[in-house]
Amino acid sequence: MFLEINGIQKSYGTGDARVDVLKGIELKVEEGEFVVLLGPSGSGKSTLLNIIGGIDTSDAGDINIRGESMGHMNEKRLTSYRRQHLGYIFQMYNLIPNLTVRENIEVGAYLSKQPLDVDELLGTLGLSEHQAKLPNQLSGGQQQRTSIGRAIVKNPDILLCDEPTGALDYQTSKEILKLIETVNRKYHNTIIMVTHNDAIRLMADRVIRLRDGIIRKDEHNTQKVAAEDLEW
Amino acid sequence: MVKKNPLNKRFFRELKGDVGKYAVIFVLLVLLISEVSGYLVASTSMQRAYDESFEAYRIEDGNFTAEKKLNSGQRKRITELGVSVHDLFFTEWQTDSGLVLRIFADREEVNLVCVMEGRLPERLGEIAIDRMCAKNNHIEIGDVISGDGRSYTVTGLVALSDYSALFSDNNDTMFDAVLFGVAVVTPEDFAHFSADSLHYRYAWKYDEAPADEKEENTRSEAFIKELARITDLTGYIPRYLNQAIRFSGTDLGADRAMIEVFLYIVILILAFVFAITTSNTIARESAVIGTLRASGYTRGELVRHYLFLPLFVTLIAACIGNVLGYTILKDWNAGLYYNSYSLTTYTTRWNATAFLETTVLPIVMMLVINLVILTRKLALSPLQFLRRELKRKSKTRALPLNKRIPFFSRFRIRVILQNAGNYAVLLFGILFANFILMFGLMMPSILERYEQRLPENMLCNYQYILQLPAGAVDEEEKLEALFQMMLYERAVSTENTDAEKFSAFVLKSLPEGDYRGEDIMLYGIGENSRYVRDPLPEGAVVISSTFAEKFRIGEGDTFTLTEPYGDQRYDFTVTGVSDYEGAICVFMPKEELNARFDLGKNTFTGYLSDTPIEDIDEAYLGQVIDIDALTKVSRQLDRSLGEALSVMNAFSLVIFVTLIYLMSKTIIEKNAQSISMTKILGYTGGEIGRLYIVSTSVMVVLFVLISLPVGYHVIKTLFRVIVLSKMNGWIPYYIGFDVYVRMVWMDCLVYGLVAILEMFRIRRIPMSEALKNVE
DSSP states (O other), X not given: OOEEEEEEEEEESOGGGOXXXXXXXXXXXOTTOEEEEEOOTTSSHHXXXXXXXXXXXXXXXXXXXXXXXXXXXXXXXXXXHHHHHEEEEXXXXXXXXXXXXXXXXXXXXXXXXXXXXXXXXXXXXXXXXXXXXXXXXXXXXXXXXXXXXXXXXXXXXXXXEESTTTTSOHHHHHHHHHHHHHHHHHHOOEEEEXXXXXXXXXXXXXXXXXXXXXXXXXXXXXXXXXXXXXXX | OOOOOGGGGHHHHHHHHTHHHHHHHHHHHHHHHHHHHHHHHHHHHHHHHHHHHHHHTTOOSEEEEESSOOOHHHHHHHHTTTEEEEEOOEEEEEOTTSOEEEEEEOOSSSSOEEEEEEOOOOSTTEEEEEHHHHHHTTOOTTOEEEETTEEEEEEEEEEETTOSSOOSSTTOSSOOTTTEEEEEEOHHHHTTSOGGGEEEEEEEEESSOOSSHHHHHHHHHHHHHHHXXXXXXXXXXXXXXXXXXXXXXXXXXXXHHHHHHHHHHHHHHHHHHHHHHHHHXXXXXXXXXXXXXXXXXXXXXHHHHHHHHHHHHHHHHHHHHHHHIIIIIHHHXXXXXXXXXXXXOOOOOOOHHHHIIIIIHHHHHHHHHHHHHHHHHTTSOHXXXXXXXXXXXXXXXXXXXXXXXXXXXXXXXXXXXXXXXXHHHHHHHHHHHHHHHHHHHHHHHXXXXXXXXXXXXXXXXXXXXXXXXXXXXXXXXXXXXXXXXXXXXXXXXOOOTTOEEEEEEEEEEOOBTTBOOOEEEEEEEOTTOSSOOSOOOTTOOEEEHHHHHHHTOOTTOEEEEEOTTSOOEEEEEOOEEEOOOSOSEEEEXXXXXXXXXXXXXXXXXXXXXXXXXXXXXXXXXXXXXXXXXXXXXXXXXXXXXXXHHXXXXXXXXXXXXXXXXXXXXXXXXXXXXXXXXXXXXXXXXXXXXXXXXXXXXXXXXXXXXXXXXXXXXXHHHHHHHHHHHHOSSOOOOOOOXXXXXXXXXXXXXXXXHHHHHHHHHHHHSOGGGGGTTOO
């Protein structure tokens, strides 16, 4: 199994203020799978994503990627794990303001021994003509496309997307989703996307519904809908 | 192939984008490093040249002045003592402008002359004079100087190797390059001076040089005993005690520790400025940092990234600073020494220590401070960066403020609390800058006050110190001694009714640490003195107020003095302090002084007088202490320090303006979003200025006010250390009210300019700023 999540628990606060965010999550993800984590605010989906990404820690349980346990990784090893295996896309694009589009993507390429070709990727992302622009010269969609480019240029095994369309309008959101779909198809990355947009589940291979820190439903999409045909 | 980190591309843009910050720090570093490098190179090169000058210019091992010219027999007996003897006759000539020139015949054997400009005299009526005194008296080559019926054409400006500091008398507290100078004429010209105007000074050189100063001391003491048997001496100065030769050598590089500390303090402040501004950048870029960390960038990579610019700016500034230091600033610093001393020429020497101290150490300091702070700052987890949780404490509670405090004041208090780190650096910087400013403004104030108070504070207008002929105290030739004493008493008797006899004895204070010890005059004062009004009953030991201040002693305390050239020590208990600032001295009843030092019951060694005494034989006149003699210190310090003090003042203001600019800029930038939001809410530019700029203004004024009393005490300590280590005598510490007023005025003016700049900065913040990155 590519990614195994075993009994992950996480809580915040102590005593009466204690909130159990994740209550023993069990999940197995195949390589190249496109998984959508759905759930209302506070359901624990972003926390789970962060624990998978190694930027947050669980109170109990373990995550194995390609058979290697994350629980035994120290800070240095975790960084190396993220460097080798992960790409991150956030709701806010978090681009470096004084680097151009191309350079922001190169920031990701630097981390990989075998990065994707930046020019080709710029073409795939539809950013070739904007590659010399600074982030403040771009629209929200273009900025998010750049952040996707930064995440996938290192050809990560897993692409973690935290509400990537949360700050975008309908049309732009669809463009971004189409792009993620293309990336998944073209580069075969495993994608785990957190969203509270129910419509997005239709384009995933698998949909995990979370509520109150537990998986309420784990379903496989037998009939995926192309991102272009999504409506909400 | 090693991949280039694409983040590196930010460096140039970061520099360009924050050019104000980097430019002012860069300029300050260049100024500082070039000055320190120039100082170190100049002082060490000159120190080396000075050390080598003993050999190169064949500087004497000592000199003595005989009452009469030595005959060939005497010379032979002296050379049999293991020395070579060389004529160093001189006469003193006063020019019409009041300058006293000590004129020698050009030397060929010892104490050679270094021609700095022009040439040595070649014919009658030509003279080459000391460069320093020529400069101070605006004398140039080609000028004709006249006085006392003679005139000379100046052919050259020179440095006499035995007069690197222009002490006219070795007992003087300070040299005097304004009213005193040395000069050489041709031997033929010198022969025209009448014999009775000549001082028969001879230089000696040991046939075998002493191994160390201790041996030099022993040999010198033995030598004077033998010498006194051969000729009547009126002066004797071994080289190691000759201030005209040694003073400049001890001063060269003497400020090194202070200058280095100064450099490191400024580097320390700038390192913190970098650390704080970089921390603010990190806070601003926290989401980006979180993303990079989440993507796999290591903490080390990011620390190195944020460290690069501070180190790069420091490195470039250090390189340029060193180039300037070795070229322009070296000459300027050498000029400061040449402004005080009559030093011979020097050659610039490569100085590895200077390079280390002005390049490597600043970079290491910058690296360590920024590394520690940035490593701490970047130690947070990626998630904390993404969530902008940059405080280590989870949630700090807001300081409760009374609602009765007006809203604007509460707002300002919050701004101040939010920027406590910035203000801490600002406080440190303002204190430091104002210490330098205070020092620069204080010295002229101290010297001026000293000169103003001295005439009112003098014991009398003239103190004549008489010189007992050497033979008058010869225990073995009692008859001759008695005859000499009778002659002396007749020659020094006066009809002047103002004259009051006193006896004097010179002892030396004990050296301690950097303090070398100095001659202390003990005055034996007769009963009912009209000049020393402090009562001097039996057993009285009254010290001057400067003595009390310098050695921090008072009534009831005991102090110890020693013989200048012996081991005998004397203890005294202070019975009173006299309000006298003219010298470090002790007043005792005359009879007691004479008895204690075996001077003979009726012996006197000088006169105090309000009017000049003109009827005593000048041959027995050792020293006249008048207002000119007493103000030598202040005159010379004023002349020597003038330029350096102006630079200090300018530099302190540069530090002040740099820090204020950087810190206020940082505060405004840190609050850009809030400022933008207040604009959206409808606050006017003036109101926003009152919120953010007044907060900094209040802190600046507070820090400036704090710096005044703190500075007073810090400078007092510093001043004491400097005076103790650098000069004999004492100048009372004093900071006039006008110094404080000028400091506050200058600080406020400089701050006012920065505040105007910041007002413009606030105006430029767009309202759209508030809408950025709102998560």
